[in-house]
Every structure is written in C-alpha cells, then in structure tokens.
Amino acid sequence: MAELYIPRAHSNSWYEHLATLQAGYYYPWNSEIGERNGEQAFLELIEEYKGQAVNVLEVGCGHGELALSIADRYGHVTAYDRIPSYIELANKSKDDTGAGNVEFLCYDAQNPELHQTTLPARTDSVDLIICRRGPLHWIEDAARVCRDGAWIVALNPMEEPIPAWSSKLPHLLHFENSGRHTGTGSIHQSVENRLHQAGLTLHSGWSFDVPETFGSTHELYRMITWGLPPRKIPSYEDIRYKLDAIFDRYGEKDGIVLRHCRFLWRAQIHKSK
Numbered sequence: 001m002a003e004l005y006i007p008r009a010h011s012n013s014w015y016e017h018l019a020t021l022q023a024g025y026y027y028p029w030n031s032e033i034g035e036r037n038g039e040q041a042f043l044e045l046i047e048e049y050k051g052q053a054v055n056v057l058e059v060g061c062g063h064g065e066l067a068l069s070i071a072d073r074y075g076h077v078t079a080y081d082r083i084p085s086y087i088e089l090a091n092k093s094k095d096d097t098g099a100g101n102v103e104f105l106c107y108d109a110q111n112p113e114l115h116q117t118t119l120p121a122r123t124d125s126v127d128l129i130i131c132r133r134g135p136l137h138w139i140e141d142a143a144r145v146c147r148d149g150a151w152i153v154a155l156n157p158m159e160e161p162i163p164a165w166s167s168k169l170p171h172l173l174h175f176e177n178s179g180r181h182t183g184t185g186s187i188h189q190s191v192e193n194r195l196h197q198a199g200l201t202l203h204s205g206w207s208f209d210v211p212e213t214f215g216s217t218h219e220l221y222r223m224i225t226w227g228l229p230p231r232k233i234p235s236y237e238d239i240r241y242k243l244d245a246i247f248d249r250y251g252e253k254d255g256i257v258l259r260h261c262r263f264l265w266r267a268q269i270h271k272s273k
C-alpha cells in the first residue's frame with residue numbers, strides 16, 4: 001500500500017491544506033492554558049513600542065486578528081501572509097472594524113527559486129517588526145526594512161515533549177504528526193542562528209513552559225488530528241476506546257496535561273552610519 005503523504009507541519013503545503021479545513025489560522029480545540037504562558041507577555045511587550053509615529057510590519061499575520069487588535073495604538077500596520085484566504089478574511093474583518101491604518105498583503109516573503117527573502121516594505125521604513133507564532137526566514141531581510149533603532153518582537157512555539165501516551169495511538173495520530181508538534185529542535189538556538197546570519201543579535205529571550213489541560217477525549221482528538229487529512233485518519237468514534245484508555249491511565253484530575261511552550265524574544269536594529 002502506498003504510504004500516506006502528510007505535509008510537514010507548518011510547511012507551505014501544510015498551511016495550504018489547513019486553509020481548506022478551517023477558515024483562518026487558529027487552534028480548533030478547547031483547553032485550559034496555565035497563566036503566564038507567554039501570549040500575554042508578547043502583547044504587553046509590543047505595547048511598549050506603541051506610538052502614533054510607529055510603522056509596524058507584521059510577518060505571517062494569518063487572518064489578521066493581531067494587526068487589527070493593535071492598530072489604534074500605532075501609526076500604520078502592514079501585515080502580510082502568503083495564504084490568500086487568510087488575507088481575504090483579514091480584509092473582511094478590516095471592513096467591519098473600519099481600521100484605516102492597516103494594510104493586508106497577500107505576499108510570500110520567500111522566493112524559493114532565487115533562495116531569497118524579501119519583506120514587503122521599503123528600505124528604512126519600519127519601526128517595529130512583530131511576528132506571533134510565525135516563521136523565522138524573514139529575519140534575513142529585517143535590517144534592510146528597519147530604521148536605525150527599530151525593534152523586532154516575536155513569539156515562537158517552543159518544542160514540547162512528546163507525551164508518553166502518543167505511541168498508544170495509530171501511527172498517523174502520533175503527536176509528531178499533529179500541527180502542534182513544531183519539530184524545530186531548539187527554537188532559541190534557531191533564532192540566535194538566524195539573527196547571527198543577518199548580522200543581528202538577540203537582545204532578550206524568555207522561555208515559557210506551562211501546563212495545558214485537555215478536559216475531554218474529544219478535545220484531545222481535535223488536537224492530535226489538527227491539520228491531518230480528515231478522510232485518511234480514524235474517526236473519533238473509531239478510536240474513542242483508545243482515548244478513554246489514555247485518559248484512564250495518564251489523565252490527571254482535570255484531564256490530560258500537555259506542556260504549552262513558547263519562546264518570546266526581541267532584538268534591536270543598529271545601523272552603522
């Protein structure tokens with residue numbers, strides 16, 4: 001039997017496939033995430049750079065939720081993503097909110113043929129680059145688009161331990177195949193490497209590792225099957241008995257507990273005159 005092709009999570013083809021399964025980029029499960037998990041710290045950090053003269057560039061904006069939620073505190077926000085349906089959704093939300101200072105672009109910053117990364121902004125035009133849970137390739141072109149003294153603030157998923165119960169499930173549903181699994185190794189190291197290659201240095205980095213609790217087998221099923229081709233995987237009913245057994249053996253008081261890990265970091269652009 002031919003082996004089933006599963007795109008690597010967070011590859012271009014994975015996002016293209018995900019866009020056919022759900023409208024916009026979001027986690028489709030309900031869970032309880034512990035406090036101080038990095039997401040709020042990221043929002044607070046970008047607030048430190050607010051100002052009506054600040055020109056923001058958001059990388060990999062998904063369906064535009066972040067750009068629209070911060071727009072009134074900044075001069076102008078340009079946000080881009082390579083998935084057309086995400087940008088369509090972003091523009092619809094923009095029409096609803098009337099945010100006149102946000103521009104959404106459907107744009108791929110990477111040209112695989114030329115092995116080149118080009119951010120959609122003019123040289124010396126950006127004061128703040130933000131990226132929430134997005135890729136890292138854009139770092140290569142960050143210094144060009146930024147003004148002297150500009151900041152980069154980013155939040156990246158950090159590799160989480162593979163839960164012991166993962167191997168109790170059919171191979172396709174192993175944790176490593178879920179979109180939740182980053183498979184990136186040390187994100188801290190990857191960020192440092194990318195910055196170094198671009199002639200930049202990390203100013204600060206913070207790691208967050210808190211519990212995330214899945215209270216039902218159904219929500220756990222949603223997580224492990226996220227981004228997988230629905231017609232090729234066992235249905236919830238088919239594997240419910242396995243999920244029940246996992247809850248019986250590995251569940252804590254409120255359900256199955258995973259780690260929710262994030263790396264928050266910032267870097268400053270210093271341009272030599």
Ligand SMILES: C[S@@+](CC[C@H](N)C(=O)[O-])C[C@H]1O[C@@H](n2cnc3c(N)ncnc32)[C@H](O)[C@@H]1O
Pocket residue numbers: 015025026059060061062063066080081082083086107108109110131132133134135
């Ligand atoms: C993990 S999602 C995060 C979306 C959003 N920032 C959020 O917090 O919900 C990463 C996004 O980066 C986009 N992306 C990845 N590589 C890209 C590229 N080369 N050019 C533009 N967008 C890209 C993907 O399409 C995806 O929407």
